[in-house]
Structures are given as C-alpha cells and as structure tokens.
Amino acid sequence: MKKNLVGALLMLILFSISSFASEITISCAASLKEVIEELSDKFNKENKKIKVNVNLGGSGALKNQIIAGAPVDLVFFASQKDLTDLSEKGFVEKDYQKNMLKNRLVIAGRTQIQSLDKLLGYKTAIGIPETVPAGRYAKEVLTKSKLWDEIHKDLVFTRDVRSAAQYVDLYEVDFSFIYKTDVTMLKNSDIVFTVPEELHSPIIYSYGIVKDRASTDVVKFYNFLNSEYAKKIYEKYNFELVE
Template sequence: MKRKTVILFIINIFFIFILGCAKEEKKVITVGAEISLKGALNQIVEQFQESNKNIIVNIEFDASKLLRKQALNGTNLDLLLLSSKEDMNELKKEKVISESKEILENSMIIAGRKKIDQLEEIKGYRVAIGDPEYSPAGVYSIEILKNSQLFEEIKPDIVLARDVRSAMQYVDLYEVDYAFIYKTESKVMKNAQIVYEIPNELHSPIIYSCGILSGKESEEIKSFYKFLGNGNSREIFLKYGFKVLDPRNKINVEKMKNKGEKK
C-alpha cells in the first residue's frame, strides 16, 4: 500500500508540475515594423510587457515596402507597422490585413552639416535618399524633388540607401553631404543636423498605419494593437518626435496640445 501511495503521490506531483508549466507558457507576437520606429517601439514594447507578463513581443525592423512584400508572399508576422498608406492599402485590398488604423504622422527634413535657406542649394552635392523600391522615405524624397523641379539636376548625385535609417547614417558618417530623412531620424544623429525643414505641401502626407494580418486575430495580438497609439505609448511616440493621430477621428493630438497651451 505504501508503495502505491508513493507512486500516486509522484504521479500527482508530475501532473501539477506539467499544469504549472502550461499556465506559465507565454504567447509570442511577431511584429514587422518600419525601421524609423525602432527607438520608440522598443520602449513601447517594454512598457506593454510590464503589464502583460504572459506575452512576448518580437520585432523585425525593416523598410516598409520590404515588409509589405513579405506579407504578400506569406509570413510569420502577426502585425505590421508601415510608414506608407499606399502599402497598407494594398495589403487591405489583397485581404492580407483584416484590421488597420492610422496612428502617426511624420515629416521630411534635409540633414547635413551646413544650413541652407533653399532646397536648390543641395545641387552639386552628394545626396542620400532611401531606395524608393524598398523605402517610402525614398518615394517621398523623389516626390519632393520632382515637385521642386530639381529631380533631373540632382539625379546624378543621388546615393540610394536601403532605408531611411541607412540614408541618415550615410550623412552622419560623412559619406554624403546631405540626406533626405524623416524628421524623427534626426533624434539619433551624432554628427549631422537638420539643415532644412521641407514644406509638407511638397509631398504626400507621411502616415504610419498598423494592421493585423488576416488569420492572426488572437486576443494577445489585439491587446498589443489596441495598446499602440493609446495611453503611455502615445507619450513615447510624442517624445520621439512623431505626431500622434487619434484613430477615432484622425485629430492630431500634438496640434490639440499646442492649442491648449496658447489659451
């Protein structure tokens, strides 16, 4: 009898251990994110995981157009954050994305070491932009140059970078004279500075969207999706220089804040 009791006791302990491990099993979310979100998103994930101990968020950073291609060709990603409305709309059209929202807005600047008063002053210098085949920032850059009637003159001096972060590094490492980058990328520059702020009317609005991939609508993914652009994540995005959009009515939170300060 004692032997049977001991065996039953061991079996019970074993099952309790297995059940305990099952309860502690963490859910993993894989997010594909535009490279320009790196600093802000890493901090947001930290905050999210502090209050969601059972969820691990892995992030794969890359150029938005490469992430779009990855999603179209089948991917392990659960959620996407892109810096191009066009790319997100294409994924929605192909029913790759089941739910999406616009959360951020950015702007373009020219980075370098010498201040300029007009865009024409970059003529004759080496200029880095993101490769438009992969990077929305490159598409915006060419749009700016064409709208300014400068593209044909500057085209021979353009240096293509894989993405906007690489274009920023080119100018920061003295490999080019100027670079067209998102304003938020200036936060991580060490040697270069903002030498010219590009008027928004010269390019399409730079809207960042996040979307859940079809078939990936788990509670964990929806929880992180909801967290983006809300609460503490909003403050982090603002700190990194983004304009935060209210997904309910597209109101720019930063503009509202500034109006409140003037009163």
C-alpha cells in the same frame, strides 16, 4: 508512491503550460525603432506571458514580406499607402487597421541650405523609393521640384531611412533625406532644411493586424498601441498624432 509521482509530474506539466509565453511579431518601419522598443518593453512587463518580437525595416520591404507569407501578426508602416495596398489585397483585418501618426520630411547635413537646388553637385542619401517611404517622399519632392533627373547621378540609395541618417552622420554623403523624428540619432549633423509639405504626399504612419492573426493577445497589443500611454510615448519621440 507512484500516485504521488504522477501527481507531481502532472503539476509540473501544468505549470510549464501556464508559464509559457505566447509570442507576437510586429513588423515596423525603421523610423519607429525607439518607439516600438519602448512600447514593447512596457507591454511585456505588464503581460509577462506574452512576448513581443520586433522586425524593423523599410515599410515597402516589410509589406513584400507579408505578401510572401512571412509569419507576422501586426504591421506598423511609415506609409498609409503600404497598409492600404496590403488591405486591398486581403492581407490586413478590416476591423483592425488605423492611421496613427504624422511625421515631417527634412534634410540632414552640416551646411544650412535655403532651397532644394543647393543639393545639386553634392552626394545625397535617400531610401530606395520602391521600398522605403522616406525615399518615395524624397523622390516626389525632387520630381515636383524638377531636380530628379539632374540630381539622380549623385544620389546614394539606402535600405531604410535610418541608414540614410547614418550615411550623413558618418560623412559618407553631404546630405540625407530623413524624418524629423530621426534627428535625435544624429551626432555629427543636424537638420539643415525642412521640406515644404506641399511637395510630397502626407506622411501618415498606419498600423494593423495581419489577416487571420487577430488572436486575443494580438488584439490586446493592437489596442495597447492606441492607448493613452502609447500616445505619450509617440509624442516623446516627436511624432504627431493623427486626429
């Protein structure tokens, strides 16, 4: 009787261990919300013992969290610069980092404009340039266009690019600098101007594995994000692939 009880207990323990899901945490740019959620769901269904947790925010803020020691396995930034900064500081595995996607910077609003100087005198939302890549690109654009000093007083700074999109859609500002891929979330506004690419740094999305986090499961998810299936999802949400 005792032998049977011990055996049953052992089987229960082994079953519990074998069914336990390992967890992966990925920190992603807010503009990747729908993409990463769809890809994570797909990966979870195909790998039932691996759970993917998603942490969204501005890429610069997410980078600072990694430097501060946040328990994150992978990062997916809307800025090649932020991944390069982490890599140069030794926070990213050198063999597991890649430039993946391209995006376009646009202005959302309710009135079409033909030039950037038409923003003067209107409330315009941009991400905080120090922590939000879209805000950094927007500042580059306004600085190169010699509008930054004049327009600065009318800018509303947001914690990420999705917040900037919400501001214009909720009529809290007149215009917002957002990504082309964010337009799908707009209900009360639309793209009113596409920013010339020569006015800002290339918008390259890069991802990688955090230093010392390259476990078998993490590498499996890293490879999945570069799979043919994943590439179709990126294109579904209007991202361009880096060749």
